[in-house]
């Protein structure tokens with residue numbers, strides 16, 4: 427028996443079964459330089475391939491938004507320009523020109539600090555593979571020979587592979603490369619397929635037919651398990667599956683306590699595909715649409731039209747309120763096409779609403795797009811990182827300007843659109859009473875609020891033990907904000923990670939939180955937790971916690 431570990435879980439679940447190793451098809455570029463007289467024919471061959479690839483992706487994009495992004499990449503001028511110039515200037519054949527251009531574009535993404543953007547390199551390569559397969563006239567493996575339940579093991583999987591997986595037989599997958607924020611991981615989560623990625627040594631450890639236990643919740647993998655381990659994991663798998671079935675049963679029921687207090691369970695999303703995924707998880711709405719991903723995935727500041735299309739699609743899909751947060755860039759999130767000045771303290775620097783208020787035209791482009799989309803569903807606008815009444819007023823003034831422009835142009839929008847704000851800075855907590863009089867709703871961003879209140883960098887591994895939202899200071903801040911919001915008659919939600927912490931839910935519920943917003947995969951768990959709580963009891967616990975002096979005391983009350 428051999429034991430391997432995955433550094434992080436991509437999509438939870440427990441499976442035991444036989445391995446199927448994905449065969450790699452040869453997509454290496456072949457051939458060499460071409461004579462000058464063949465240059466035009468080679469350019470034409472590439473352009474014809476581009477049309478074929480686009481046609482394939484158009485069909486796939488109708489089913490899955492990720493391929494919409496691939497279509498944009500395939501159609502991007504940078505790719506065509508790179509390939510064509512390499513054919514014309516360096517006399518490379520189309521395959522070589524393609525592979526070099528794809529490597530260059532992927533390297534740009536790969537160099538970025540942001541993990542999410544780094545993963546986009548995999549999407550660029552996936553599009554490159556599709557081009558290459560078409561140029562070489564080879565078929566990428568379609569897994570059609572799999573006729574029994576298996577765990578798929580591969581060097582790497584790409585979104586186009588995931589779309590071909592037959593879920594009747596493929597019960598989980600493990601890849602040697604790739605990261606948890608890759609689109610493959612996101613897709614696995616969306617379809618509830620247990621998945622581990624970035625598992626070093628997995629390809630050397632298994633062959634077709636090797637027996638394997640994978641616990642994608644803890645990241646543990648047992649290759650050729652002994653009898654005892656196998657029996658243990660078979661039981662764990664059964665327990666996990668019955669737990670999932672139970673969660674599935676509550677997934678469509680309201681998040682209502684045993685004594686009748688009802689709250690909303692909403693989704694946190696980054697694109698239209700996530701919205702669909704959240705809808706599949708029966709969320710009550712979207713509590714946080716992180717619009718910055720739209721900016722980060724683009725090669726330029728997205729135009730009003732480009733943004734409108736995305737927000738409109740999201741609004742049409744969302745059954746209830748869709749909360750779009752305006753651009754929250756800066757800090758650890760960069761844009762590939764905009765150079766930020768070097769800052770000593772980026773998290774305390776030029777980020778989020780500060781940038782929007784400084785770059786007014788860009789802000790207006792986004793607000794106009796959101797307003798136009800508000801004619802197609804129920805949208806709320808949310809401003810990030812507010813520290814003062816002046817900032818909130820400033821943002822609302824720009825919103826009013828956009829409304830007036832659209833009205834004058836005769837363009838439809840929801841004139842009563844709600845404009846709320848995130849509570850994620852200590853200043854906004856202290857000013858919560860005043861802000862509540864001018865904001866239409868609050869959403870508490872505990873990820874930032876915890877780091878700013880405790881002065882503990884949320885991304886610094888060395889002090890990660892100090893980053894704890896159960897710190898009494900954070901809990902008191904949350905309670906104060908909820909009280910202030912309710913006193914002014916507005917709803918208070920939470921879209922930081924703390925909202926998906928099952929242990930925290932009793933406190934948040936007891937403090938009166940109205941909306942819990944989280945990654946869709948966590949929704950059923952919190953729904954289930956809340957359905958088993960009594961509001962009266964939760965209020966009691968929340969009250970007790972307010973006088974706690976230490977995290978230990980808090981945890982003692984939670985039991």
Ligand code: PEP
Pocket residue numbers: 714716754850870871872873874875921922923
């Ligand atoms: C937060 O800070 O809690 C939050 C939801 O925003 P982000 O994680 O995008 O900074």
Ligand code: MG
Pocket residue numbers: 850871873874
């Ligand atoms: Mg934040």
